[in-house]
Amino acid sequence: MAESTTETIESVTGQTEHSIEIAAPAATVYALLAEVGNWPQLFPPTIFADYLEHDEHEQRIRIWATAGDGVKHWISRRVLDPALRRIEFRQEVSSDPVAAMGGTWIVDALPDDRSHVRLLHDYRAVSADRLGWIDDVVDRNSRTELAALKANVELGVAGSEAAFSFEDTVEVLGSAEDVFGFLSEAQLWPERLPHVAGVSLTEPGPGIQSLSMDTVAVDGSQHTTMSYRIVFPSHKIAYKQLTMPALMTLHTGYWTVRPLAAGVSVSSQHSVVINTENIATVLGPDAGIAEAKAYVQRALSTNSLATLRHAKQYAEARS
Missing domain, CATH: 3.30.530.20 (START domain)
Structure with a gap:
């Protein structure tokens, strides 16, 4: 026995x-x-x-x-x-x-x-x-x-001047499924988005994505970021960025798809905390929190709006 x-x-x-x-x-x-x-x-x-x-x-x-x-x-x-x-x-x-x-x-x-x-x-x-x-x-x-x-x-x-949030939104005359598919299929972004040079996407669990992405800035420089994304099918992707550029200590956000009478609206929301210790190094000795926030919002919005507009083009072409 x-x-x-x-x-x-x-x-x-x-x-x-x-x-x-x-x-x-x-x-x-x-x-x-x-x-x-x-x-x-x-x-x-x-x-x-x-x-x-x-x-x-x-x-x-x-x-x-x-x-x-x-x-x-x-x-x-x-x-x-x-x-x-x-x-x-x-x-x-x-x-x-x-x-x-x-x-x-x-x-x-x-x-x-x-x-x-x-x-x-x-x-x-x-x-x-x-x-x-x-x-x-x-x-x-x-x-x-x-x-x-x-x-x-x-x-x-929670109430610091260095913390702020903003949102970009576009309206799409297409289906929520097509828009959401574009956002969730990040492994295809190098083929679909001009500012994305490379992507490594894995799924460590149901509804969980680990996303490493190489993006190209307006000045031609390339940056690698790593995020975890939580996927709620057809309407929301929440993410948290784990690797931070010099001007940020925190970056979280959402991609959200909402129905409209005709089509859908799709939004990119960002919550950011500025790394105040690096402002002078990155932007010069005369820059302050206001300049850093404007710089970060412009950089994030440029990429977000590019993604939203390509998602719109993709979904409307399929409708």
């Missing part, structure tokens, strides 16, 4: 606590944590997050985030307690090798308008040999998230 092996509860479960002090009022920190839409801007591992259901005290959210060298997606339920500044979370269905995951955010007030943030996790692996991988990812992501939270809150990124 073959030997049987039994994994103990301890061999497949883990618990962690990470904490940090932030020079900001506890109410401010809690409010940022409670608003899931902020997370791609606040936390480097988060690619995209939004609500499936939510009210003042309960939320059902979906999240895509980097984990190790890949991307994981899960749905969590969160219970919010604004009075105690606690947010409890629990994944509904976890992604292999995680069998279960939950925890708590706790924001405590300190003197002098400071706060102490604790991030607790409890989790279970699908097997004992995968627990170490989860330990490493939870530790790395928790430290990264808390450090980013501290930096962003203390620098006031």
